[in-house]
Amino acid sequence: MPEQQIVLPFLKWAGGKRWLVKDHPDIFPKKFNTYIEPFLGSGSVFFHLKPEQALLSDTNQELITTYKAIRNRNRKVRALLEEYHQKHSKEFYYFMRAQTPITQEEVAARIIYLNRTCWNGLYRVNLSGQFNVPIGTKKNVILESDDFSATAKLLRRSEVIHSDFEAMIDRAQENDFVFVDPPYTVKHNLNGFVKYNEHLFSWEDQVRLKNSIDRATARGAKVLLTNAHHESILDLYKDYIGHNTLSRNSVLSGKSQYRGKYEELTICCWA
Numbered sequence: 001m002p003e004q005q006i007v008l009p010f011l012k013w014a015g016g017k018r019w020l021v022k023d024h025p026d027i028f029p030k031k032f033n034t035y036i037e038p039f040l041g042s043g044s045v046f047f048h049l050k051p052e053q054a055l056l057s058d059t060n061q062e063l064i065t066t067y068k069a070i071r072n073r074n075r076k077v078r079a080l081l082e083e084y085h086q087k088h089s090k091e092f093y094y095f096m097r098a099q100t101p102i103t104q105e106e107v108a109a110r111i112i113y114l115n116r117t118c119w120n121g122l123y124r125v126n127l128s129g130q131f132n133v134p135i136g137t138k139k140n141v142i143l144e145s146d147d148f149s150a151t152a153k154l155l156r157r158s159e160v161i162h163s164d165f166e167a168m169i170d171r172a173q174e175n176d177f178v179f180v181d182p183p184y185t186v187k188h189n190l191n192g193f194v195k196y197n198e199h200l201f202s203w204e205d206q207v208r209l210k211n212s213i214d215r216a217t218a219r220g221a222k223v224l225l226t227n228a229h230h231e232s233i234l235d236l237y238k239d240y241i242g243h244n245t246l247s248r249n250s251v252l253s254g255k256s257q258y259r260g261k262y263e264e265l266t267i268c269c270w271a
Contacts, residue, residue, distance in 0.1 A: 007050060007154055008145045010070065010112060012121030013042035017181060017226070019248045021048035027244075027266065029222050032177035036221075038165035039181045040067070046179075047154070054158035057168045062111055063123075064162040069108035071155035074148035080109035085141035093117055093135045113141055169212040174220030182209055184228040184264075203232075210236050213269055222270035229263040242268030 009018065020027070021044055028049060035051035037043065040058040058064055069077050084096070097114060101107045115121055119136040126132045161168070165182070172178045183201035213223050227233045229245055237243070244266045 005050075005150060007047045007147065007150050009042040009044050009047050010146065010148070010151060011042040011066075011115050011123075014122055014124075015181070015184060016042045017044040018042075020226070020246070021045060024246060027268070028179075028224065029177050029270065032175055032222060033173070034176045036168060036172050036176055036178040037181075038163070038168040038178070039183075040064070041181065043067075045181075046158075047151075050154055051177075052157060055161070055168060055171060056158050057161040057163040057165070059162070059164060060123075061162050062107055064160060065104055066108040066111045067155060067160045069104035070148055071152050071158075071160065073105045073108075074152045076105040077108045077112070078142075078146070078148055080105060081112060081141050084109060084113045088113075088117060088139055088141055090135055097131055097133075116141055116143070166208060166212045169209075169216050169223075172216040172219065172221035172223075176216075176221045178213075178216055178221055178223045180209065180213065180223060180225045182206070182227065206233070206236065217269050223268075225265075225267040225269060227265050227267070229265040233265055237267050240267050240269050242270075244268070 009016070025048070028045070032051075033053070035046065035049060035054040036056075037046055037054070038057050040046070040056050040063065043056065046054060046056060056067065084092070093114075096110055099110060101110050114131060114133070115123065117136060117138055118133040121136075122133050124131070124133050165180075169178055169180070182205070185201045185203075185206070213225065216223055225237070227237075234243070245263050246266055247263055
């Protein structure tokens with residue numbers, strides 16, 4: 001794949017890092033061995049860096065199945081999306097939202113279709129694990145930026161796994177690069193992203209994540225962490241000196257007057 005070829009994320013994700021790669025492309029290490037991303041989401045950093053080898057994981061089974069389908073069956077996924085584009089309507093949206101697909105390509109096409117036509121591209125499920133976001137205003141199911149063949153080619157250089165973050169970070173070795181972008185829940189559980197998670201990323205998970213990062217950096221891995229800019233997170237990572245505060249725009253609110261700039265914390269855990 002030519003290094004200059006742009007491969008864009010095919011999903012929009014709450015807390016996604018398109019803003020980070022656009023506004024702060026120099027924050028990432030220039031050289032590393034394996035790229036590891038244990039909270040994959042829309043994979044903005046992965047698609048920006050286009051690593052030669054990668055280990056990608058998430059606890060969202062449907063999401064991981066979607067990536068595997070794009071990697072292995074992207075023509076079938078596109079064919080289904082073209083069909084859904086023709087059928088798109090309010091009735092069809094809610095019909096698809098209620099479905100439980102079986103095959104890889106059906107899972108992927110449904111997720112991509114709902115992601116592109118739901119309210120604000122938000123992925124959210126209820127306590128029963130059912131996608132429950134209402135229909136949005138966008139009607140394009142096929143985008144000009146779609147290049148599933150290029151996406152598949154890049155993903156074929158990657159291992160894509162349904163896994164907890166700790167097992168993936170524990171695989172990081174010397175000079176690997178781990179990009180860590182967990183759900184932004186914090187100790188007081190008042191962060192805005194909390195309500196978009198089916199199961200809260202608890203404070204105990206934050207501590208477990210910190211311990212995983214400690215072990216990885218002790219082995220010589222490079223770790224870049226993004227997290228909520230909150231005193232509890234700052235205190236948790238006080239032993240690391242590479243703290244930066246970055247601003248991003250929030251687009252999760254349905255009304256523009258409730259959107260604004262929010263600070264996020266990045267911590268570079270390498271020399």
